[in-house]
Amino acid sequence: MTPILFHYEASPFAELVRIALGIKGLEWGSVIVPRVLPKPDQTALTGAYARTPMVQLGADIYCDTGAILPALEALPGPSLYPLPLGSLHRLVANWAGGPQFMAHVGAALGPMPPGAMGEDFIRDRQARFGLDMAALGRAAPHLAGQAEVAASWLSDTLADGRAFIGGDAPGAGDCALYANLWFVKGVPFAARSADAMLAFAGVGDWFGRMAAFGAASGRGTRREMSGPDALAAALAQPPRAISGTVAGPFVAGMTAAVRQEGTHDEATTGALLRCDAGGIILAREIPGGTVHVHFPRLGQVVTPA
Structure with a gap:
């Protein structure tokens, strides 16, 4: 599955992901978003999350490098957590x-x-x-x-x-x-x-x-895409199967809000499908289908919505 990166060129966290894509040697789609709000192409998928970068794998949307890199790790190519350091x-x-x-x-x-x-x-x-x-x-x-x-x-x-x-x-x-x-x-x-x-x-x-390992190196292939292209890719298939659990005090399926520490951005809301040390997943209904929005557990504030 081809990852789609929502980014702008000067973002350091986007550069982190671009280098990771180069290490993996992956073909990837590039959707350029503004460096300031609003970012309608991105929030059409995330609901509210507007930080840069965001990576899309089909109907699964990964927010924050803490969720993005483990998702890329599962794709073909060299490990992003090579031994002896590993995790x-x-x-x-x-x-x-x-x-x-x-x-x-x-x-x-x-x-x-x-x-x-x-x-x-x-x-x-x-x-x-x-x-x-x-x-x-x-x-x-x-x-x-x-x-x-x-x-x-x-x-x-x-x-x-x-x-x-x-x-x-x-x-x-x-x-x-x-x-x-x-x-x-x-x-x-x-x-x-x-x-x-x-x-x-x-x-x-x-x-x-x-x-x-950067985009100009020939390691991996960047392909420019539009926001509507990415939305169509999200609607073309269902999200992948859920792994992980929902730890207390939260309950699987409850409507929850996820926002980031240290920001005044709006929270993303949806049905809570995972909330454990391995990450957070919210199911969001969008016109034409369902997407799963993934966050790392660190740095995220989860509350009932």
Whole structure:
């Protein structure tokens, strides 16, 4: 089944998934969405979830990289959790996508002059996530220092000559660490921070090896699609069979709402089919059929709706 990625080019979490698709060597559909609300092509499937990226596999919709990467893992191609680290890649990716992501946001965006990002972007992120550009600018030196710690630790990990954090094969942890540094490197105003991080022994070479899995590498094939194309693919077949359980205090089949910690975005609602350590699944009825919307358990707030 061909994965369909809803994304915009400058999104670091989308770059994480693009690199993962390259590692897997998969053909994938590309639906470009706006970087600010509204995102009607995406929310037609998710109900409300509008963060970037989102991946569609038929009638199954995966929100957040914590749900996306395990879904991609089940598809043909090299593992995203290669041994010897295995599931430890998830721990690294969670750290990189949590506190270290915010450190890299500060390193990337803090030095930007007023207006460089566009007022639409600032208004969107302020309303949804409480972005305060003045506070971010004041914190930028501290946050850049925190990001450099990640580069230093990565350098220490690579010091024995290994190609990737676990050895010869890249994994989810590499993808998440790479996406953070890719984000900083892509902002011209943050060149000083990016250069400092890439200067750590081994980090620049590792970055180049990871970049080689990108969309321009020939590993995997990107095919542009429209939102209606993706919707038609969702309606062409039923969702896959459910695995997992619904843990208390919730009850299978109840109407539930799922929203993300730290956001003012609207919640996605639907019939709760799974809610355990392995993830959350909501069934949503859309015109013409049913979709299953998948979330990781971490970072999601589940309530009766």
